[in-house]
Amino acid sequence: MLFLGSNIGNYDPDCAAAFLQQARAALRPGDALLLGKFLGGLTTLAVALVALWLIVLGAGLLLLGLPPRGVEVARGLGFLVVAIAYGGVWLAVAMLFSVIFRSTATSALCSLGVWLFFTILWPLIALKDPDLYTLPI
Numbered sequence: 100m101l102f103l104g105s106n107i108g109n110y111d112p113d114c115a116a117a118f119l120q121q122a123r124a125a126l127r128p129g130d131a132l133l134l135g136k137f138l139g140g141l142t143t144l145a146v147a148l149v150a151l152w153l154i155v156l157g158a159g160l161l162l163l164g165l166p167p168r169g170v171e172v173a174r175g176l177g178f179l180v181v182a183i184a185y186g187g188v189w190l191a192v193a194m195l196f197s198v199i200f201r202s203t204a205t206s207a208l209c210s211l212g213v214w215l216f217f218t219i220l221w222p223l224i225a226l227k228d229p230d231l232y233t234l235p236i
Contacts (some may be wrong), residue, residue, distance in 0.1 A: 137194060144186045152179050189214060 110118060152175060160166060167175070192213060196206035 137191065140190050140194075141183070141187050144190065145183045148179060148182055148186070 156167065156172075156175065189210070193206070193210040196209045196213075197203070200206040200209065
């Protein structure tokens with residue numbers, strides 16, 4: 100069985116326990132239950148990025164009239180994989196904060212704050228102290 104989305108978190112504890120007991124009763128030996136809030140979000144992100152990548156690839160083909168070479172397609176696929184992984188990291192951070200803080204606004208602001216810290220402030224701090232980027236040998 101596969102549940103993509105946040106269904107159990109919306110139940111009160113008694114209903115969630117009853118739901119899991121019913122799901123367990125429906126499983127046969129060797130079956131597995133996968134609860135995929137993260138997997139659902141990452142799949143949605145991946146589908147959106149792949150669609151955008153295909154649109155850009157198709158628009159480039161139509162506008163230029165030249166098919167991309169293998170190196171260019173490989174570079175684009177590599178960028179696509181890195182973009183999905185990067186989005187997955189920040190999706191996991193956002194889910195972590197949504198578990199820690201019950202308020203939606205607080206978890207969103209904390210996630211945004213961590214992202215801003217690592218995107219804007221960390222490079223500025225690293226410029227002041229170059230030892231942050233060098234490894235001791």
